Amino acid sequence: MTASAVIFYLLALLTLGSALLAVTSRHIFRSAIYLLFSLIGMAGFYFWLQFEFIAAVQIVVYAGGIAVLIIFSVFLTQKSGELLPPQKGSRKFFSALAAFCGFALCMLQIVKHSFPLDDHDFGGPRVADIGQQMLSIDDKGYALPFEVVSILLLAAMIGCIVIAMKSGSRQEAIGSENASK
Amino acid sequence: MNTPGLYHILFISTALFFIGVYGFFTRRNLITILMSIELILNSVCLNFIAFNKYVWPEKLDGVFFTLFIIAIAAAEAALAIAIIINLYRSHNTIDVNAAEEMKY
Numbered sequence: 001m002t003a004s005a006v007i008f009y010l011l012a013l014l015t016l017g018s019a020l021l022a023v024t025s026r027h028i029f030r031s032a033i034y035l036l037f038s039l040i041g042m043a044g045f046y047f048w049l050q051f052e053f054i055a056a057v058q059i060v061v062y063a064g065g066i067a068v069l070i071i072f073s074v075f076l077t078q079k080s081g082e083l084l085p086p087q088k089g090s091r092k093f094f095s096a097l098a099a100f101c102g103f104a105l106c107m108l109q110i111v112k113h114s115f116p117l118d119d120h121d122f123g124g125p126r127v128a129d130i131g132q133q134m135l136s137i138d139d140k141g142y143a144l145p146f147e148v149v150s151i152l153l154l155a156a157m158i159g160c161i162v163i164a165m166k167s168g169s170r171q172e173a174i175g176s177e178n179a180s181k
Numbered sequence: 182m183n184t185p186g187l188y189h190i191l192f193i194s195t196a197l198f199f200i201g202v203y204g205f206f207t208r209r210n211l212i213t214i215l216m217s218i219e220l221i222l223n224s225v226c227l228n229f230i231a232f233n234k235y236v237w238p239e240k241l242d243g244v245f246f247t248l249f250i251i252a253i254a255a256a257e258a259a260l261a262i263a264i265i266i267n268l269y270r271s272h273n274t275i276d277v278n279a280a281e282e283m284k285y
Contacts, residue, residue: 008185012193019197019220023204028213035216038197042223045190049234054247058226061251066219066258073212073262077269087207095206103199110191115236117187122238133241134248142245149252156256164263 008048015041026083028074036067050124187235190227197224211265211275215258222254 015038022034039062046055137143197220204217226247233243265275272279 005184016196019200023200023217049230051230057251061255069262073265076266077275084210092207095203099199099203103195106195117235118238120238125241125244130244145249149249153256156260160259160263163267
């Protein structure tokens with residue numbers, strides 16, 4: 001077994017093990033930390049596949065951004081040290097059964113299907129190529145989706161601020177309405 | 182235990198997807214449901230990258246799809262957390278069973 005294979009199986013162990021713990025742990029804070037490890041394992045897979053740019057984006061956006069956001073929201077909404085209520089055994093069993101059946105079905109299809117594998121090893125894309133193709137406006141360019149995603153991000157940002165804003169004036173209005181009643 | 186290739190990565194991404202599905206089914210807390218959704222989105226990203234690497238190594242489309250999925254996942258997580266915090270303010274809990282006012 002080569003070093004590359006050893007690294008692959010270690011990454012698989014890290015990713016799948018911490019993902020399993022993330023969905024089963026009853027401490028919500030621990031579960032968030034396990035999710036963070038799982039995301040870092042995914043970034044490791046991208047490094048292993050030589051997609052360094054995607055791995056960097058994964059670490060910056062997921063491990064650095066989303067995981068911290070989730071941990072913050074855990075702090076804001078959970079009483080510390082409190083366990084999540086235990087699940088019903090039947091619900092756990094049937095969920096596991098459904099997930100396992102879906103997994104078995106997908107794996108059967110994947111194993112039966114033979115993908116047209118390409119053996120050329122280009123050693124991962126260059127960041128300059130990614131940038132050029134993403135912003136080019138010819139047939140293979142991704143300029144339009146890029147612009148759409150940038151507008152989506154702007155809209156999501158404004159939407160977040162509007163949703164999470166303390167609606168002081170509205171609450172005051174409701175309060176004065178109740179008082180007048 | 183041969184050298185890992187496309188099928189190994191597809192096994193891992195499928196397993197991650199259904200671990201996320203299991204969490205989505207069993208959890209009753211909105212933040213943990215959001216974490217399961219993040220796992221599912223991540224497994225899809227890994228799929229795109231694996232196909233890009235092993236089936237069309239000279240193209241870059243998988244990279245772009247992954248980048249857009251990551252961007253949309255970030256927007257979705259931020260919005261979901263804004264909604265969760267708003268729900269916590271009004272209901273003082275983030276259990277999905279408590280948020281059933283718009284059910285009927």
